[in-house]
Amino acid sequence: MGSRHPYLDLEPGEVLPACPPGRSIVPVRPNSVPLSICLLCCNEKANLEVFLPRVEAVLVEVASQRAWVTAGEVVIVDDGSTDGTDAWLASRTWTVPWRTVRHAKRSGYGAAVRSGLAAATGDVVVYLDGDGQYRVEELPALLALVESGCDVVAGVRTDRQDPFHRLAIGGSYNLLMRQVTGVSFRDVDCGFKVLRRRVVDSLRLTCDGNLVGAELMAKCQRAGFDVRQVPVTHLPRTRGRAKGADLFSIIGSVRELVSAWNELRPPR
Numbered sequence: 001m002g003s004r005h006p007y008l009d010l011e012p013g014e015v016l017p018a019c020p021p022g023r024s025i026v027p028v029r030p031n032s033v034p035l036s037i038c039l040l041c042c043n044e045k046a047n048l049e050v051f052l053p054r055v056e057a058v059l060v061e062v063a064s065q066r067a068w069v070t071a072g073e074v075v076i077v078d079d080g081s082t083d084g085t086d087a088w089l090a091s092r093t094w095t096v097p098w099r100t101v102r103h104a105k106r107s108g109y110g111a112a113v114r115s116g117l118a119a120a121t122g123d124v125v126v127y128l129d130g131d132g133q134y135r136v137e138e139l140p141a142l143l144a145l146v147e148s149g150c151d152v153v154a155g156v157r158t159d160r161q162d163p164f165h166r167l168a169i170g171g172s173y174n175l176l177m178r179q180v181t182g183v184s185f186r187d188v189d190c191g192f193k194v195l196r197r198r199v200v201d202s203l204r205l206t207c208d209g210n211l212v213g214a215e216l217m218a219k220c221q222r223a224g225f226d227v228r229q230v231p232v233t234h235l236p237r238t239r240g241r242a243k244g245a246d247l248f249s250i251i252g253s254v255r256e257l258v259s260a261w262n263e264l265r266p267p268r
Helices: 045-066 086-091 109-119 136-145 164-181 197-202 210-224 247-260
Strands: 035-042 073-079 098-103 122-130 152-158 192-196 227-233
Touching: 035 045, 035 109, 035 136, 045 073, 045 086, 045 136, 073 086, 073 109, 086 098, 098 109, 109 122, 109 192, 109 210, 122 136, 122 197, 136 152, 136 192, 136 227, 192 197, 210 227
Parallel strands: 035 073, 035 122, 073 098, 152 227
Antiparallel strands: 122 192, 152 192
């Protein structure tokens, strides 16, 4: 008998092997798709009107370059929006498969990340902020790293385009998280990450707020996954209001840090 195809010949329950260099990702599980893009949003309708067509175009381009039968899927995680996001999503004309996960009330960034990862069916899952501050057109370069064998690609914002107070809070937060977790990540709360399916399936995330980024990176590194940090372009916010440094998020982060302290600390 010839050698088994490392992706198409898996038996039920077998673990997905690392993607060999140059090998494009293809679906390996029943009802799965090659790629899921999870967009995280809370009152971002004005940004999604501009950003979603770009996401669809990139997803179609990626699928075409790899000759996928399906273009993958977009999963919108609506974290309690009150700006009509849900009605607008239902009324627009889509060019790719899509689904919405809606929280009845604002539950926090970590809750949105967990909902998106749980809903995604892709063999590779991207989670991406829906505010349009990242160039989704850079996704093919990040996917290429996953296709070469790494497990997680974490964006690092270059020339971060935020007001001074958010830069100060972000810098202090990253320094604190490096000290708490012992993990040397450079931009823990960057909302542009790519994860292989086996990473998604193995993670047991518990944080509901902004601490989820530190939790994810720490658990990935301690599990032995190959994590790459790569520069991504960060754009100014042109619509809507930023939420990551508001009172809701800051209070939630402090509470989570206290409750998750032992879990986040490196093992002795």
